Amino acid sequence: MRDRLPRLPAWIVRRTVGPALADDVLGDLEERWRRDASRSRVGAWMRALRVALSVAWHAWRDRRDRARPRRRIGAALILQDARYALRLLRRQPVTSGAVVLTLALAIGASTALFSVVNAWVLRPLPFATPDRLAAVWETIPSAGIDQNTPAPAVFHAWRDRLTSFDAMAALTRGTRNLTGQGEPARLSEIRAQPSVLAMLGIRPVVGRIFRDDEGRAPAAPVVLLSQACWRQRFGGAPDVVGRIITLDGAGYEVVGVLPANARPFGFDPDVWTPLAFTPEEAQSFSRYLWVLGRLKPGVTVETASAEVNQITASASENAIGARAVSLRTQTLGDTRADVLVLFGASGFVLLVACANIASLTLAQVVTRRRELAARQALGASRGRLVRQVLIESLTVGTIAGALGFLLSGWATRAVVSLAPAAARLGDVNAFDPRVFGFACAAGIGTALLFGLLPAWQSGRIDPAGGLRAGGRSSTAGRRRLLGAIVAAEIAMTLVLLVATALITRSFLRMNAMDLGFDPDGLVLADLPRPGSLDPVAFYGEVERRLRETPGVRGVALSQGLPLATVGAMGGGFSIEGQPADARVLAYWRSANADFFRTLGVTIMQGRAITADDRAGGSPVAVVSESFARRAWPDGGALGRRIGWGTAETPITVVGVAADVRQSRATEPSPTVYLPYPQVDGWSPSQIAVRSDLGTAATGDLLRRVVHDVDPAQPVEHVRSASDQLWELLGRRRFHLTLFGLLAAMATALAIFGLYALLASALSAERRDLGIRAALGATPAQLRREWWGRGLRLSAFGLALGGLAAWWSGGLLDGFLFKVEPRDPVAFAAAAALVLATTMAACWAPARRAGRADPVETLREGP
C-alpha cells in the first residue's frame, strides 16, 4: 500500500515552486494523504492533485506578475527615463550641445517664419466680415494693366448696376499740410466715403466716425485722426475731439480717433476726411479712386469679378475691363507666396537637422550596444528599451524646442525688419500661443522623426551578440541606412542652394537693369502743392535759386518722377489721323525744362522741353520711345499731334525721349512729358536735384531754399535716388537674405553630417583598415578609397537633389526676375558648392584612413 504521496501531484508541485515552498506544500499534502488515503484512495488522489494544480497555477500567476511589473503611473516612468536621458546628455556635453544647438537653430528659424505666416497669412483681416470684402479695379488688358484706379463716373456706374455687392464705397489717398501745430508737417490722408468705415466695421477709439450726411457734397470739414498721429502730434490728449486743426489752410474739426488696425489696402494714413462728390465730380473720368465692395452673402468673388468685368467691357467696347479681388488677397499680394515658400525652405533645414541627428543617434546605438544588451539581460523588455531611446530623443527635442522658441523671438523681429511688406501688414507677435504650439510640435515632431529609427533599432539588439565585444550585427545594413540619410541631407541642401543661386542671379540681373536715367548723385524730395503762392512762380523761383548755388548741376520738377510710387498719372491719348478708339494708353508726367538733362534721360529725336514752353503757348509734348513706337509704328513722331482727355487743342510732339523705368523691376511704359506750366490743375509736387554736394547737404540746401521762398511749404521725404532704388529692391533683398541664410544653415549641417558619418565609419572600421594596411595596402590607396566613399555619397545626393530641384522649379516663379527656374548656371554653381563642401568633409577622415597603423590595430586583439 502506498503510504507516500502519489507521484504526479508531487511532481507538479516540485516543478512549479521553489524548493522551500515545495517542501512546505508537499509536507502538508503528505500529511493529508496519510489521513485521507485510509478512507478513499481515489478521493485522496483527486484532492492532492487539485491542491497541486492550484499551487502551480497561483505560482505561475505570481511569477508572471513579478516579471512584468505592474504598470506604474506612466508619468513616473517617463520622468525616470527623462532623468536618465539628461544624465546621458551631460556625459557627452560637446556632442549633446552640438545636437541641441543645431536642432534649436533649425526650430528657431522655422518658428520665426511660422510666426510670420501666422500673423500675415493665417490671421484674418481685422475688419468686420473680412471674407466678404473685396477691392474692385479697372483693368486695361491691352496695356497689361490689371490694377487701375477707376474714375468716379465708373464707380458710380458700378454702384448702380452691380448686383453682386450689397455695399460699395470709394476712397482716395492724398496729403495735407498741417499747420499751426509746431512745424508745418505733411500728413498722409485718406478721403473716404463714410460708408467705408462702416463697411470695415472700424470703431473709433475716441469720439465717433463720420456720419453719412458728412459725405454728401460739400464734404463736411471734419477729420478723423489715426491713433499714431493722435499720440505723436497731439500727445494722446483725450480732449482732442472738438478741436479745430488747420489742414491746407482750412479748419477741420476733429471728431474722433481711429484704432491702429484701420488699414484698408494696407494704407496707414495720419488723417481721414470725408469724400463727397458734387454732381459734376461724380461724372468725372479722372482716375483716382480705390473701391471697396462688400459681397452679398453667398456670392463669390469670382462671380462678382466676372460681373463687373462684363459690365465695364461692354460699356467701353472691350477697351477696358474690371476685376474684383478679395481684400485679403489684395492686401497680402506677393507676400503670401513669399512667406510660404520661405517657410517651406525652413522646413527643409529642419529636415536636414533631423537627418543629422538621426544619423548621429543611429551611430550611437551601435556604440551603446553593450549597455542596451546588458539592460535587456537584466530584464528590460524590448518595448522598454525602445521607449527609453525614444524618450531620450524627446528630451533632446523638448530642450531644443524650448530653446528654439526663445531664439525665434529674436529671429522673428529680424525677419520682419527685413520684410518690406511689414509696413503694410503690421506687426508680428512672436509669442502668440499658436507660435508656441508650433515650436512644441516642431520639437516633438523632429524628435520622433530622428528618434524612431534608432529606437526601433535598439529594440533589435541581440543580447548575446551585443555582449560579446566586437560583435557585428548587420553593420552593413546600418551603414547603408546611414549613407542614405546623409545622401538625403545633401540632396535637400542642393535644392536650397539652387534656389539661392537662382535668386542671387535674379537680384544681380535686376540690379543691372538700365533705368533710362542716371540715379547717382540725384536727390529726390516731395513738395506738396503750395498753399499760397502761384505754382509757376513758386517753382520757378525755387528752381532759379537752386541753380544759382554752386555745386548744383540741375533741377528737375514733375508731379511724377521716376522712382516715385505715386504721381505718374495714366491716361488715354488720341492720335491725330487715327480713329478715336485707337488711343494709346500711357502715363503722363509734367516736367520742367531741365528735367531731361538733370535726370540724364537721353533725347533721341527732336528737343527737350524748354523754358519757352509756357502757359498759353502752343501745347507741346515730349513722348517716350515706346509711346512713339505704339502710336506711329512706321516712325516720324516729330511734328505729329496728339490729344488728351479734356484738352481742346491738340498737342504737338517736339521730341522723343529714351524709355525710363519706374523701378528696375518694371518694364518701361509709354510716357508723355508735358511742360508743367501748360498742365492745368496739376503742379509738380516732386523735385530732383543733381549736385556734387552729397545727399545731406543737398537736402539742407533744398529745405533752406524752399523755406526762403515760402515758409509754409514743407519739404518731405528727402532721399537719394540710389537709396530709394535700394529700398525698392527690398523684396528681392528679403528673399536673398533669408534664402541665403537657410541654405547656409543646411550646408553647414550637411557638411557636418557627412563628416560625422565618415568619422564614425572610420572608427568602426579601424581594425579592417589596420589589417588591410598590414596586408600591403598603401596609405594612398586607403585614402583614395575613403575619398571615393564620400564622393559617391555626395554624387548620389547631388543626383537626387538635382532631380528634386528640377521638378520643383515652378515654385519659385514669383521670386525670379528674368531667370529661368531651370537655369543651368545656377544649378552648376550650387552643385559645385556642394562638391567643394563634400571634399572639405572628406579630407580629414580620408587622411586618417591613410594613416591606419597595422601594428596598433593588431595589438588591440580580437
Place this chain on the structure above:
Amino acid sequence: MPQIAEFELRVLLTVRRLGEAAYAVAVHEDLERRTKRRTSTGAVYITLDRLERKGLLDSRLGDPTPERGGRAKRYYRLTRAGVTAVREEVRVMRRLWDGLDIVPEES
C-alpha cells in the same frame, strides 16, 4: 511601504489571529470559515510566500515529522512591518467608511 492587496490583508489578519499556530493549512481553514467563502489552497500558499518575501511575515520551521515524509511544518507570524501595514490599511478603510450609511451592523 509595499501596498497590500485585499487577499493579502485577509491572510495577514488570519495569521495574526492564529498566533503561534499559523501554518498554511490552518490559515486556509480559518479563512474559509470566517469569510464563509471557498478559498483556493494554492492562493494561500503563494500569498504566504509572497508576504514573506515582501517582509511582512516571518517564518520558522517546526520539527520534522514522519507524517510529513520527514518534512518540517512552517509557522508564520507578522513582522513589525506587517503589523504597521495592516494597521495602516485598516486606518485607510476606516477613513473610507467614516460617516457612510452602508456600514453593516455587527451580526
